[in-house]
Amino acid sequence: MREILTIFMDYCGNGIYPFLFLAALIYLLATEKDRRVRLILAETSLVTLILFFIPLFKMVMDRVEEAGTYYRILWLLPMTAVTAYAGVKLIGRHTRIGLVALAAVCILGGSYVYGNVNVSKAENRYHLPAEVPAICDLIMPAEDEERVWAVFPSELVQYIRQYTSEIQMPYGRDMLVASWDHTEHPIYALMEAETIHIDLVAQLLDDYGIQYLILNKAKPVEGEPSECGLEKIGEIGGYDVFRNVDVPIYKTVTG
Numbered sequence: 001m002r003e004i005l006t007i008f009m010d011y012c013g014n015g016i017y018p019f020l021f022l023a024a025l026i027y028l029l030a031t032e033k034d035r036r037v038r039l040i041l042a043e044t045s046l047v048t049l050i051l052f053f054i055p056l057f058k059m060v061m062d063r064v065e066e067a068g069t070y071y072r073i074l075w076l077l078p079m080t081a082v083t084a085y086a087g088v089k090l091i092g093r094h095t096r097i098g099l100v101a102l103a104a105v106c107i108l109g110g111s112y113v114y115g116n117v118n119v120s121k122a123e124n125r126y127h128l129p130a131e132v133p134a135i136c137d138l139i140m141p142a143e144d145e146e147r148v149w150a151v152f153p154s155e156l157v158q159y160i161r162q163y164t165s166e167i168q169m170p171y172g173r174d175m176l177v178a179s180w181d182h183t184e185h186p187i188y189a190l191m192e193a194e195t196i197h198i199d200l201v202a203q204l205l206d207d208y209g210i211q212y213l214i215l216n217k218a219k220p221v222e223g224e225p226s227e228c229g230l231e232k233i234g235e236i237g238g239y240d241v242f243r244n245v246d247v248p249i250y251k252t253v254t255g
Contacts, residue, residue, distance in 0.1 A: 007071050011074050023086075024087065025086075028089075042082070045082060087099075133163055136160065138233065139241065146250045146251070147166050147168050148168065149167075150212035151214065153239070154191065157171070158173045171188045187205075187208065197222050198222065198230070201228075202225070203228075206229070206246050212243060213225075214241050218238060231243045
């Protein structure tokens with residue numbers, strides 16, 4: 001039970017929004033007469049909360065879900081809708097003053113998100129590092145070609161699928177989360193070494209049928225890519241893009 005309480009408090013953080021939600025939920029359970037509203041906003045939220053705090057339910061979820069993701073149960077709670085509806089219902093006849101007061105409570109109870117070190121100004125409309133769309137556009141297959149395979153440095157892996165599904169990767173974000181149960185991909189192991197042995201990487205690219213390799217220019221490389229069938233086709237930001245000429249790009253089958 002202590003672990004569940006810790007997860008809940010960590011989820012709440014330093015803000016007051018979860019506690020505003022709890023107050024709003026109690027208010028709706030006590031005052032709301034509309035059966036549909038009670039069911040959708042109040043009663044389902046109450047059931048979700050009760051299940052979340054039951055140790056047996058957590059044991060079951062830990063067996064069927066990935067470790068460390070139990071807090072996602074709280075994502076099912078309609079916190080914004082419940083808080084807003086209860087606030088408007090509470091202020092009643094004094095709508096304008098009440099809305100200002102409610103907004104003030106929400107603003108003062110939160111934190112300035114752009115002051116967080118993990119938040120930065122978006123570089124493009126995709127909200128991705130600028131190199132990602134540029135690299136993907138460079139190696140994107142043509143309309144009459146099948147999807148291509150590419151190996152990216154670990155710092156770019158999690159962004160590629162957010163931009164396109166036309167580029168496949170031999171490993172994904174599963175390699176980046178230590179708590180996830182996975183077998184380390186051999187190419188990932190070579191890419192994460194202090195020095196990248198390009199001959200070994202090139203051999204695995206051929207074995208796995210991968211057409212492209214992207215290297216971080218700041219990472220030491222041992223060997224000459226051109227001698228291993230890797231042709232440099234572009235330089236984008238701090239990355240070099242190579243075409244593995246030993247693996248063809250296949251045409252789509254029509255008719």
